[in-house]
Amino acid sequence: LWQESGQTALENARVCVFGSTALAAETLKNLVLPGIGEFTVVDDGVVGEQDTLTNFFVQPSDQGKPRAECIVQGLCELNPDVRGSAVTRSPAELLASSDPADIQLVADATLVLACGQPESVVCALSRRCWQARIPLVASDYAGFYARVRTSIPEHAVVESHADTPSDLRLLTPFPALRSYIEQIDLDVLDSTDLAHVPYPIIVAKALKALSLDGDAAVPTVQQKRELRDYITTMAHAPGEENFDQAVEAVTQHCKPYSTPDAIDQILSDPAVAAPPTDEAKGDHFWLLVRALRAYVHSDYALGMLPLNGSIPDMKADTKGYIALQRIYKQKATEDAAEFATHVARELSEAGLAGDYISADEVAVFCRNASNLRLLRFTSLHDEIEGKSLCAAAENLVAADVASHYALFRASARFEAVHGRYPGVTASTNDAEMLDDELVASDAAKLIDISNELLAEWGLGPETKVDEDLAMEFARSGHCELHNISSMTGGIVSQEAIKLITHQYVPENSLCIVDGVKAKSYVARI
Amino acid sequence: MAMASPFKCDAGISRYLQLKAPHVEGFELVNDENETPRDLLAKAKVLVIGAGGLGCEILKNLAMSGFNDIHVIDMDTIDLSNLNRQFLFRKDDVGKPKAEVAAAFIKRRSPHVSITPHFKRIQEMSEEFYLDFTIIICGLDSIEARRWINALICGLVEEHGFKGFKPIIDGGTEGLRGNARVILPSVNACLDCGLDLYSKKATYPICTIANTPRLPEHCIEWASVLEWPRLFPDKKLDGDDPDHINWVVEKASARAATFNIPGINYSLAQGVVKNIIPAIASTNAIVAAACTNEALKVVTTCNPYLDNYMFYSGLDGVYMFSFPYARNPDCLVCGKREGSLSLPATATLDELITALKESPVFQLKAPTISHGETNLYFQNPKALEALTRPNLVKSIGDLFESGSTLTVTDPTLTTSLSVSVDFS
DSSP states (O other): OOHHHHHHHHHTOEEEEEOOSHHHHHHHHHHHTTTOSEEEEEOOOBOOHHHHHHOTTSOGGGTTSBHHHHHHHHHHTTOTTOEEEEEOSOHHHHHHOOOHHHHHHHHTOSEEEEESOOHHHHHHHHHHHHHHTOOEEEEEEEBTEEEEEEEOSEEEESBOOOOOOOOOOSSSOOHHHHHHHHTOOGGGOOHHHHTTSOHHHHHHHHHHHTTOOSTTOOOOHHHHHHHHHHHHHHSSSTTOHHHHHHHHHHHHHSSOOOOOHHHHHHHTOHHHHSOOOOGGGTOOHHHHHHHHHHHHHSTTTTTOOOOOOOOOOOSOOHHHHHHHHHHHHHHHHHHHHHHHHHHHHHHHHTTOOTTSSOHHHHHHHHHTGGGOEEEEOOOHHHHHTTTTHHHHHHHHHHTTOHHHHHHHHHHHHHHHHHSSOTTOSSSSSTTOOOOHHHHHHHHHHHHHHHHHHHHHTTOTTTOOOOHHHHHHHHHHTTOBOHHHHHHHHHHHHHHHHHHHHTBSBOOOSEEEEETTTTEEEEEOO | OOOSSOOOOOHHHHHHHHSOOTTSTTOOSSOTTSOOHHHHHHHOOEEEEOOSHHHHHHHHHHHTTTOOEEEEEOOOBOOGGGGGTOTTOOGGGTTSBHHHHHHHHHHHHOTTSEEEEEOSOGGGSOHHHHHTOSEEEEOOSOHHHHHHHHHHHHHHHHHHGGGGOOOEEEEEEETTEEEEEEEOTTTSOOTGGGGGGGOOOOOOOHHHHHTOOOSHHHHHHIIIIIIHHHHOTTSOOOTTOHHHHHHHHHHHHHHHHHHTOOOOOHHHHHHHHHTOOOOOHHHHHHHHHHHHHHHHHHHHOSSOOOOSEEEEEOSBSOEEEEEOOOOOTTOTTTSOOEEEEEEOTTSBHHHHHHHHHHOTTTOOSSOEEEETTEEEEOOSSHHHHHHHGGGGGSBHHHHSOTTEEEEEEOTTOSSOEEEEEEEO
């Protein structure tokens, strides 16, 4: 699914995981199986009976042993090519340390995962990772609910694998396409051959016949109607598939070329002129974007992105299809070569070697020029410290997730005040007594804290927390259910793979998993 | 209360089984039969169908969710290519039955769980076998197997009433997408009600494949769909057999060369023949967890269960939503079990059979047809097939009258269908 380039990125990646309960282990399982290069687990937890009941990667005989070591051992069995190691220390303690080796642990990571960590640890990690521009994905749980949040200043996707309509340039045919179409005479073809003419040629002929093929021509709604009618008369018999395809193509392909909005935004982004320095990480994105902008503004390109060159399958005879395909491929090759000269110029102006970016990478970027995506995030530490939430709070309401989010945050605040999570009687889950009255009264406290938080974020007083949901959170006692951790581990690992391979589009930035309603909510915060 | 195996569940699940939950409709700390949610979980007997990518995840989840009486059925043995997803298997296990190795792994990991493997095809097991279970979870990779178990389970309710009521939780994945559904036979939509959700992907038109190929896929289909059956009429093309795929690559490449079409390779050929998108661990994890999460809720009533179809996609962000798929009153399995066809009187019986296979409503595999007392065509046994084969080329107008009702049986169904045929 991520091809060789993605697989290489995975195999070169180093993932640093804080936490070692089921959530961490399940996330890692889905990274170890496809072949992540290296992973480290940081946690000082010790295997207890509860771990043997919820965490598949510890063994019943592991009780009393350091949990991080146990899951590393269980996970490494899944793939002998993966290198895994355990650091049996508390995440908080390690992050507070100024020992260079400890700092290197995070600094060397390709990606950092925080699984079931308290807000203080997540905040500290977020600062470290944000500064170093290392993607961080933090996840945690509360019974049937879970939360996933990605934090990285920016993330560029070149290979989004999105479905985009083909760029056939019918309204503005490039010279080779124009002359190829001109030398085809539909009038000398017999019925069989006519029924096998690829539709782009039919549409082009119709445009010419109705004098709509001039340089400034943009067919009006009325003219498009006339085009469709005319195309129908061109056929020898009704119901010919290629003529049907031509009629359909009028809507799609008889409109002026326009660069997708997302690309326009990227090309005019301030970072194009002043990119963040990421040479150490091999991030070539902005350099390539600068080259792309220069290309688009050049006389050669006439304001259009490089042609991708792929055409869809269509009703046609083999020879005609292949010939047409070759014309588009040739133009794409020429555009790619022209683009490469702009890249070379950017490299030389930056004082970099000509092969600093591989020819392959340049070609992939060029092919995907219409599908580029740039995601910008807010930092987790800004969110937790409340600096960015007021601006984003409306997104939570719009996504129907304000109550869930507030309850996660309220639970953390409750724990900071009372030294235990809502609904839980003892400080560890092992020797827990179940107390219905405590659950009910803690739910009431959760409601108050949540409503305070919602007001702090500028959402009160119309926005109140869902009281049944608060009851569910108190009922959960912030426990970890294996099914939810397994599902969340699947989601986190998939986001991790997207962030490492820069393929497919990651979620920006919050996802709440609802195991009661079997759905997820996403919001940008 | 004596248990078959000692029941253990983690403190988290215990909270959901024992705490009052006034906000959850239908949750009772003791039900009408004097059972607690803990009792329901302790005595639940779960059947897992499939011990592959989804199956391994499902078994792990069940063992980690307090289920302690699990059966798993799978007819396959372990292949080297399974090891990058099916994490209960190791290199030394290649060649051994999946169900047995998976069960042994789970047993070692969770000694208090009773887990029984069946190295069998689902069709080999008796009705009594299925009647014994509380709930069934499917991690299958074929529509036919899904339809078979769905039809069987729907039939059990009809025959045995409540005793035959077995919820099915079904999961499927494809690349970065997947789905899970909760089927309550005779209550909500069964699998066949939503057959169009599983419609076969459109294959290429036969004239393109035969005469005007343009894509490497067309050449591959030519080799696999036309040439293979022509040269090996009695041998089924096996997408998992490298010799078969290599043959396809060779023939397709030769054809592609004459048409100047580039791009044929082994993995493309295999993908086209098997019609597959690669499976990945993360999506399997998500869908399997959704299934076992629903199983826990269905069995214990601790929270509302999925009603009734969940869809997940990781292609662009994270997208998971669920909706109630409606029951189909005309469903061939749980509905009226009748259908109709309209064909010209001059159509042959063979063409009628093709129509039954290709129709999105029926999607039958190898139908056997009779009209009243008359056997029109038998797929099996060999002797009857030979006897009725001459009917295939006869026109249906000669075999019966317009408006007749035919009785049809098929490997995908466990009971017969009535199909009325009108001459158009």
